Amino acid sequence: MMSIFIYEHITSGALSAEQLSDSLMHEGNMMINALCQDLLALGHSLTIIREASLPHLFDDDKRLTTIYVSDLAEFTKSWQQCQQIFNQFIIIAPETANTLANIVANLRQNGKHVFGCSPEAISLFTDKYQTFKHLKSHQIATPQTFTVEQWLNEINSDEQQRWISKYRDGVGCEQTFIQTSTQLRHFLSNLSSSILSNTIIQPYIDSQSLSLSLFITAEDIHLLSVNIQHMQQQQNQLHLKYCEVKRNDLIDTDVAIDLAKKLHQSTAGLYGFVGVDLLKTENQLYIVDINPRLTSSYAEAGMRHYGNPALLLHQEIIKTFADNDRF
Template sequence: MNELLIVEFFTSQSSINYTKEKKIFNEALKLVDKICLDFSENRQISKLHIIRNINLKKIKLKKIKYYNTTEGKDLKFFLKIFPKDIPTILIAPESDKISIDLYRNLRKELNLQHSKLNSLKIFSSKLKTAKKLASLNIPTIECKDLKKITKIPIISKPIYGAGSEMISILKKNNFKIDKGFVYQEYYPGKKASFSMLCFKGKCKLISCNSQIVSIDNNQIHQIGSIVGGMEKHRKVFKELANKISKNFKDLYGLIGVDIVKNKEIWRIVEINTRFTSSFIGLKSSYGDDVINLISNFYIDKKKNLESEIKLIRQAKVFF
């Protein structure tokens, strides 16, 4: 089947408060629209099906068909329209276990082209991610008991959070401990990310990116990426990618990994089992062949990971 269904959590809601959550919806819209624009240029794909709130903007292309959610017609209403074997890309945040819950709700209804539930459970939780990686001797940022963190400042993060959501720099240790948060040492080194295509324990490293980060009132925000900005570190990133894929064989599809450099060692901050916003700059940086490699992966039964990746130019993307 050369058709794809894309379900993105925020933009498929039947009722949205666009004013209150404008930044979230703008970022989600940019990502899904870019996937649609890039994938629609692949001749092997005949149709892209998108479930989207009726009040959000749409792209007018013959290959793209929208299904408008309203207060009377939610995501569940449209599931019965599609055959159960339609390849489906699911994009949902880790916040409040949203990605886990949505996966559980959809896996019997659709042919989800996604990492399995076990990986979602690990990588949706910053605490489980850190513990699991450490147990496998994969360099990471440990979550520690505050009594064991001797250096100030300290980073606090929600255990279940997406991206840079609610990440704070704590410059004093006399604060109230929140059970829903984890605490880590602050590493001021280079921030980066990479994307990889995973299938049955194997992977293809796609992009090597530098992150654009802002700090405002002791809140850390990733506001963008320079896609291809860390290409000189491809060899090291490839080693990390291989370690991840070999140890987590049910990772599937395009995966985003955030990392930080500390004392000449690149450490994994988190692993996102979904498309991330760095995809927006992927075509500009690495070209059509990389986009076709990814889009064909989701529609073909034979999963091809053999393709030469060459940087064309760096692309600065703001979320």
């Protein structure tokens, strides 16, 4: 079986010149570790690129080849070589600054097969304001969303009303704040114009934070897990404390699948692992965000209590290899 190249951006060495938070590095490490473990268990040969200072993964398994890089120059050279050598890729990267969309687009332009969403779908859901407009145009419930300019010019709310502000292209809870109208105006007055243009504002909704872990194929939509996102507020900033997976008791499976189908029907190019962030109130499910990629919930141990969560990906890989063999 041909080797599949798994690229995880945070641990790859692409950011070796930058100062990364421990939590971000931990998240990237957990995801690539989990995915490699699952695909190795299903008999695949894998290759990864990894920053040399990080702990080694599965050194005793000869089916995993690791290319270690020590600095940005080594990474750039090795990654360029890998894009020439390998034909099958799985990409784990943040949407921020179009990182994920650009990597996938470049690979596909060079005739490579990427097991994941199309660059167009990724680009759409990278921008949370465009996501809001897209969902609204397809009658999919989503929180009202404003640019900073719209909010300042159009909204005359009660001073104590609470609002959520976040980056338009942020991932997770990066720079996500909950503030009253008064606090938010003061907060915005201290931001640079570039940050203001990359910020969106939504009304705070008293709700339960959930997410769906999906795997989408050409034939079907599979619900891998309903997850609780346990949030923590430190001063005015929100953080994801931890994710509790396999809480499918919280949403009727038919309801979750119907919502996923409506999303899928509205958007070409959704394929593979997709995460959908939700707010659940007493009588409404709101889609807050769509993550067109593998998300951190995949790495939770609970995802493996009922089987290998990479089985559907494995089946898609086998189909792709079989199709290639016919030509």
